[in-house]
Amino acid sequence: MTRATWLPLACGVLLALVAFPPLLRLGFATLSPAALAAVATPIARAALVHSVAMGVVSTVLAAVLGTFFAVLLALTDMPGRRIVAFLFLLLLIVPPQITAQAWLVFVGPASPLLGPLGLAPRSGSEPLYGPGGVAFLLAVEQAPIVYLALRASLAAIPADIVEAAQAAGAGRARQILLVLELARPGLLGGLSLSFVAAIGNFGTPALLAIPGRYPMLTTLIYQRLTGFGIGSIGEAAALALMLALLALAGASVEALLLRRVATQAGRQVRIALGAWRRPAFALACVLLALLLAAPLAALGLTSLLPALGVAPRWATLELGNFRSVLDAGATRRALLDSLVLSLGAGVVLAALLIAVCHAARRGRAARTLLAALEIPYVVPGLVLAIGCILVFLRPVAGVALYNTLGIIFAAYLARFPALARRPLAAAMAALDPALEEAAASAGAGPLPRFVTVILPLALPAAVSAATLVFLAAFNELTVSALLWSAGHETLGVGVFNLEQAGEATRAAALSVVAVAATVALMLAAGTALRGRRLLPWQA
Amino acid sequence: MRSLTTLLLLLAVPLVSARAGELTLYTSQPNRIAAETVAAFEKADPGVHVSVFRSGTTQVMNKLNAEFMAGAPRADVLLIADAMSMQALKQQGRLLADPQQDVSGFAQGTYDPGRTYFGTKLITTGIMYNKKAPFVPHSWNDLLKPAARGQVVLPSPLYSGAAMITLGAFTENPALGPDYFKKLAANKAISVAGNGGVLNQVESGARDFGIVVDFMALNAEAKGAPVGFVFPREGVTAVTEPVAILKTTKNPKDARAFVSFLLSPAGQELAAKQGFIPARKGVAPPPGFPPAEKIKLMTMDIPRILKDSTRLKQEFADLFGG
Numbered sequence: 066m067t068r069a070t071w072l073p074l075a076c077g078v079l080l081a082l083v084a085f086p087p088l089l090r091l092g093f094a095t096l097s098p099a100a101l102a103a104v105a106t107p108i109a110r111a112a113l114v115h116s117v118a119m120g121v122v123s124t125v126l127a128a129v130l131g132t133f134f135a136v137l138l139a140l141t142d143m144p145g146r147r148i149v150a151f152l153f154l155l156l157l158i159v160p161p162q163i164t165a166q167a168w169l170v171f172v173g174p175a176s177p178l179l180g181p182l183g184l185a186p187r188s189g190s191e192p193l194y195g196p197g198g199v200a201f202l203l204a205v206e207q208a209p210i211v212y213l214a215l216r217a218s219l220a221a222i223p224a225d226i227v228e229a230a231q232a233a234g235a236g237r238a239r240q241i242l243l244v245l246e247l248a249r250p251g252l253l254g255g256l257s258l259s260f261v262a263a264i265g266n267f268g269t270p271a272l273l274a275i276p277g278r279y280p281m282l283t284t285l286i287y288q289r290l291t292g293f294g295i296g297s298i299g300e301a302a303a304l305a306l307m308l309a310l311l312a313l314a315g316a317s318v319e320a321l322l323l324r325r326v327a328t329q330a331g332r333q334v335r336i337a338l339g340a341w342r343r344p345a346f347a348l349a350c351v352l353l354a355l356l357l358a359a360p361l362a363a364l365g366l367t368s369l370l371p372a373l374g375v376a377p378r379w380a381t382l383e384l385g386n387f388r389s390v391l392d393a394g395a396t397r398r399a400l401l402d403s404l405v406l407s408l409g410a411g412v413v414l415a416a417l418l419i420a421v422c423h424a425a426r427r428g429r430a431a432r433t434l435l436a437a438l439e440i441p442y443v444v445p446g447l448v449l450a451i452g453c454i455l456v457f458l459r460p461v462a463g464v465a466l467y468n469t470l471g472i473i474f475a476a477y478l479a480r481f482p483a484l485a486r487r488p489l490a491a492a493m494a495a496l497d498p499a500l501e502e503a504a505a506s507a508g509a510g511p512l513p514r515f516v517t518v519i520l521p522l523a524l525p526a527a528v529s530a531a532t533l534v535f536l537a538a539f540n541e542l543t544v545s546a547l548l549w550s551a552g553h554e555t556l557g558v559g560v561f562n563l564e565q566a567g568e569a570t571r572a573a574a575l576s577v578v579a580v581a582a583t584v585a586l587m588l589a590a591g592t593a594l595r596g597r598r599l600l601p602w603q604a
Numbered sequence: 605m606r607s608l609t610t611l612l613l614l615l616a617v618p619l620v621s622a623r624a625g626e627l628t629l630y631t632s633q634p635n636r637i638a639a640e641t642v643a644a645f646e647k648a649d650p651g652v653h654v655s656v657f658r659s660g661t662t663q664v665m666n667k668l669n670a671e672f673m674a675g676a677p678r679a680d681v682l683l684i685a686d687a688m689s690m691q692a693l694k695q696q697g698r699l700l701a702d703p704q705q706d707v708s709g710f711a712q713g714t715y716d717p718g719r720t721y722f723g724t725k726l727i728t729t730g731i732m733y734n735k736k737a738p739f740v741p742h743s744w745n746d747l748l749k750p751a752a753r754g755q756v757v758l759p760s761p762l763y764s765g766a767a768m769i770t771l772g773a774f775t776e777n778p779a780l781g782p783d784y785f786k787k788l789a790a791n792k793a794i795s796v797a798g799n800g801g802v803l804n805q806v807e808s809g810a811r812d813f814g815i816v817v818d819f820m821a822l823n824a825e826a827k828g829a830p831v832g833f834v835f836p837r838e839g840v841t842a843v844t845e846p847v848a849i850l851k852t853t854k855n856p857k858d859a860r861a862f863v864s865f866l867l868s869p870a871g872q873e874l875a876a877k878q879g880f881i882p883a884r885k886g887v888a889p890p891p892g893f894p895p896a897e898k899i900k901l902m903t904m905d906i907p908r909i910l911k912d913s914t915r916l917k918q919e920f921a922d923l924f925g926g
Contacts, residue, residue: 108925174736174809188736189755191810276757276796276805280925291797292762292921294662372829373807374734381828394635551659567800567820569807 070511073424076417077434083478084441087452091302091309100299104307108280113307115274116282119199120263120315126204127259131211132252134349136241138212139219141338143345151587151602152353157209158583159361160540161268162561163576165202167360168193169272170367170573175374177366178359195277199270203263205356210262211255213601214319218251219244224332240336257319261312265445267543271561282308283447283543290451290547298454305448316443361580368573386574390563396575398552399559402470406555407538410477411531414485418530419523422489423515426496435486442483446543449480453548468550476544477534484537485530488599492526529599532590539586540579627654627858630668630679632661633845637878641683644874645865652858661685661765672698680853681862683724686765686843688913690721691906693848700849702860705867709884711896713904714844723844724866725880726896729770730840732802732821735830737812744780744836747813748787756793757805758815761913761920763797766817770841771916772909773902779838785923795924806831817843819879822892839900844883 103109137143138150156164171178172185172192179185186192193202226247227240235243245252267283274281275288282304290301338345367373369382390396425431441449453476457466466472496519504514542557549558556579563572587602594600631638635658642654657667661684671677677698684690693699699720707715707722714723731741738751747756761768775782794811796802802814803821807829814821818840821833847866849859865871872882881889885897909916 169810170808175807188734188809189812191805191808194810276794276801276810278794278925288762288797292760292917372824372827373804374809374824374829374831375827551663564804565798565800567798567803567807567824569804 073420076420090455091452100303103300104303112280112285120260122200123203124259127207130208135212135215139216165272167364171360171363177377198273207259214255215251218248254319261315305451309448373569386571390574399554403556407535411534415527415530438482450547470553481534484533488526488529631683683847700851721846721848723883725875726842728840728842732814732816754792755812757811766843773841773904789923839902
């Protein structure tokens with residue numbers, strides 16, 4: 066009807082320019098025979114097998130946990146659903162390196178929680194090192210992914226079906242099974258997303274698989290590049306390509322399935338639990354206490370100790386770690402850098418995507434672009450980082466980004482459009498075209514219409530988009546692990562480097578700060594966007 | 605030709621005098637420590653101002669190499685973590701020899717026999733143990749015992765300069781033999797990236813024993829962590845944080861003064877105050893540390909380790925997986 070204006074075109078071109086060159090460059094990386102030979106080594110083969118194995122095992126476990134919570138939260142009348150949903154999503158939002166760090170101090174021989182109870186394992190054993198610990202923690206982190214995918218599917222099932230089943234004499238369990246059967250595409254989509262997240266995860270294997278001598282693809286890429294320097298970029302690129310293909314294969318399953326999920330308005334299914342309401346809530350609380358509260362409490366206690374392994378007593382608790390973390394140049398800089406980078410990426414991406422999402426209602430090109438922007442998010446962060454190194458190692462158009470914060474910012478802009486797109490696309494879909502038509506008939510051109518009608522209505526969705534990008538970028542490690550340089554660290558790198566430097570208690574303090582900041586932001590965004598259902602924790 | 609050189613030298617004189625009192629230091633010392641070092645020198649030698657570029661050893665070397673390529677190195681003095689990088693610079697002819705430098709108080713092996721670089725402290729690598737471990741090791745060979753199976757964690761030479769020197773020195777040590785690391789791997793020892801990872805694991809009790817630099821273990825012990833540190837009887841290896849003057853310096857006089865200060869009793873006492881074992885004999889070490897003269901240093905043939913480093917790293921990566 067209206068021709069595309071320059072605004073969505075310019076925004077789209079900009080997005081495409083930052084998002085695609087790294088992956089294209091990696092795809093066309095001249096894979097030398099030496100690099101390909103490196104991929105065929107026994108250790109690379111072992112890493113591939115291990116990554117796939119961890120992906121499958123953790124996904125099965127995540128499916129059980131995620132389905133349980135999805136049923137409770139989306140199908141039943143369990144009390145406290147809002148708070149349970151919020152806490153359950155924290156399992157996903159707390160970054161993997163912090164989760165792994167918390168679990169290591171929670172169940173390790175020096176556990177400040179289990180030790181005083183006499184439950185800590187004996188010295189010389191760390192139950193989480195190796196494949197068992199990796200699979201378990203990956204499952205805990207991915208369960209909310211399964212939950213989110215399943216919840217979307219469950220919400221689309223009309224209540225009539227359950228009522229009909231009920232009328233036919235089906236009990237509660239039969240009703241739940243029936244609904245789950247109908248939501249199977251959502252579950253399968255969640256499984257494939259969980260698998261993709263597992264093989265791309267770096268924080269968990271970095272802390273559990275490296276010390277457990279269990280090579281995986283992400284850790285091998287990291288070890289090669291940091292151990293042998295930039296000269297091994299060819300080998301790292303070959304490994305990264307292998308990882309990318311694996312992720313795309315996993316994600317294509319989801320893409321095929323998602324097409325069949327129809328969204329549907331109308332009454333949602335709500336199964337009354339009756340006498341089981343309280344026991345169900347109690348079980349959810351016990352699970353959250355074990356999976357979330359206890360490890361974070363152990364991390365919090367550790368942050369108050371002078372050194373790992375010191376028994377926590379009133380006399381030994383101190384705030385020194387917090388003081389030194391907030392005073393030290395490097396950690397304070399890392400906090401600030403991450404704040405600026407993630408806020409900047411959130412605002413820029415939300416701004417660029419408003420116009421593109423609006424154009425996507427009518428334009429095929431914009432829709433194609435939005436679909437393609439999913440790829441840099443599906444591909445593991447480490448892979449994207451290798452692509453960015455390949456593109457920016459030498460100055461591009463006279464601008465040298467390598468070894469600056471700029472390369473991390475470019476990587477964030479490439480990685481996170483997919484996150485910013487979701488709330489904006491939903492908001493645009495819900496927009497009544499009559500508003501624009503009215504403005505058009507009053508003689509307003511495309512740009513004034515966009516500025517005066519669309520922008521104000523899209524603002525809450527834009528805030529939500531920026532928040533989602535911010536939350537993902539603020540704590541991320543997989544992209545910046547390869548892109549940081551001295552003086553240009555991120556918060557994720559700061560925590561990881563402190564941990565690597567043997568400063569485990571200061572790393573714990575920085576992690577506590579990071580988690581507190583994240584939760585505060587989630588609550589603030591939730592309050593600002595109250596009642597709009599634009600954020601995943603506002604179900 | 606000679607007259608041309610003289611002419612150039614004469615022309616250079618005003619430049620040199622313009623630079624008098626100005627020094628540029630490239631260092632890998634942590635910020636706070638680098639600032640202390642510079643402040644102490646400027647106090648001891650008023651009239652000299654030192655500008656500092658500080659970063660990790662790798663970044664410092666990258667910057668320096670880039671400047672070499674551009675033909676304009678800006679650093680006068682270099683103070684970096686390990687002797688291997690210094691040895692590489694020496695072999696490229698980048699370092700200024702200083703035969704007059706007094707090394708009488710320093711053990712052989714802490715300084716370059718050609719007097720281009722000088723170790724300023726001893727950061728030794730020994731054995732750390734958790735106090736709940738089944739035994740306290742006294743020999744490197746104790747780590748090969750069945751009771752230590754799967755319980756030893758060590759830093760990787762791919763990341764740690766100290767670990768590289770340890771690996772290189774062990775292969776030439778008659779008491780340990782070239783197969784020591786093979787036997788460690790066979791006893792299910794675990795390699796992590798840096799010394800910090802070793803500290804975490806032994807401190808938390810995840811493993812009983814660790815091969816690690818002295819100050820990390822001793823500082824943790826001082827903070828109350830349930831760990832101890834031993835200097836094994838075969839001796840220890842050390843990184844020495846050497847200092848050197850670049851041949852291209854325009855201010856050799858003040859550069860020499862800086863090196864002499866770091867090696868002097870006053871400079872060495874500063875190192876002790878910062879928590880390191882002074883390289884100079886007779887200077888008191890920090891509390892809990894043995895003095896330099898009590899430490900048995902293994903032979904560390906830096907030129908040979910440098911020559912073999914790529915092969916040693918590759919062998920290590922094959923044994924321990926990275």
